[in-house]
Amino acid sequence: MLVRALIVLFSVLNLGAAVWWIAHDSLPPPAPVQVPPGVAPLQLVNEAGAPPPSMPPTPASATAAAPSPVDEGTTAASAQQCFSFGPYASNEAGAAAAAKLKPLVRTLATRGQAETSTRGWRVYLPPQASREQAEAVAQRIGAAGFSDFLIVRDGAEANSIALGRYRGEDAANKRVQALNAAGFAARAQALDGPEAVAVWLDVVAGEAFDARRAQAAIAAEQFRKIDCAAMPR
Template sequence: MLLRALVLLLVILNLGVAAWWALRDTPVESAPLPAETAPTLTLLPPQAAPQAPMPLAEAFESEEAAALDGDSDGDAVAAPRCVALGPFADVAARDAARRRLASDGARVFAREVAVAPRGWRVWLPPQRDRAAADAMAARLRAAGIEDQYVIADGDDAHGIALGRFDSEAPAQARVEALRTAGFAAQAEPIGGQVQPWLDALVDAATADAALRTRTGAARVEPGHCATAQDAG
């Protein structure tokens, strides 16, 4: 009887254990905790040092250069041209024209141009009157000098012409021969003179006709401004 009770108890215990095992909850696995990460140092990009303010003088120069660059994009300003103006009647007329051009803003340079003579003449200067001139002509003929005549009128009236030559050398030889014979002859160039001219740097748009009107010059030609500036 006791044995049967023990066996029954064991059976009940086994059934209880089996029921507990079958009915127990499945343990839920907890998610692993994230590993702690060490704090990191983030480097920011280097910042440029603050620029010092530009000095006023440099700022003005920069603005002026920018303005000039802007002007260069527009129409180019034509360079002035060099002209020669002349010949003038005399130095006074040339100087008056020079002042007018200078007042217009032109650069002006004065110069003289020697004009080659057309020839040379040998003569005796005017005598006191026509009678004295005729007497001198008679003396010349008596000395064997036939190539001569008395000048009848003009500024040289009562002078005695003694020959005309193409160049100076034969004219001077004629003078020496006459002086050896006792006559105070002279040699002078014919038509040779010094003409007043101007060289000027003027606005390229100024017409030649306007320059002649403004200055009274007889002609307008290409000038020699570089030579004039070097000489000045």
């Protein structure tokens, strides 16, 4: 009796469970999760075939700017120096000096310059107001112990007094100083010789260039610093 009752009870329970399973409403699907803009959604490892999320592009402003190269032309220009060596009395002498100087510099240019040679020096007193005054001054010069003087009678320098000619400037200056000390306003003047063309070497050199050593190496009478902007390009 008891067994039957249990069988009937289990049958009723099974039937009720089947009726509930058929009649119940299915649960709605879960709502999709809203992801904030710019954030990549999570992805499971086993989701095969899904492409990896792309990284946002790097802004151009975040890229570090590469340092600009140093302007080598400006640096080189600021480090250069320019000189002129000479004068040389002939083209042959200038060419020989240029051959020695060229390896030491960046650029070299040969330049010819007209120069007037000096034949000597003369010492004189300027023209006096009259011949009588010139003769009076000449007498005073002789009385002071000086010799070698002459009154110029004609020409543009009439009534001047010539006081001697000298080969070198030093000798002429000594004569002038002695006459000045005695109270005579003597002067010295160079006597120009024939015009000649002298050769000069203009160079552009680096910062370490030694101009004095180069002058000795090429036997230049002198050197002078010049403006690099005046050098030919």
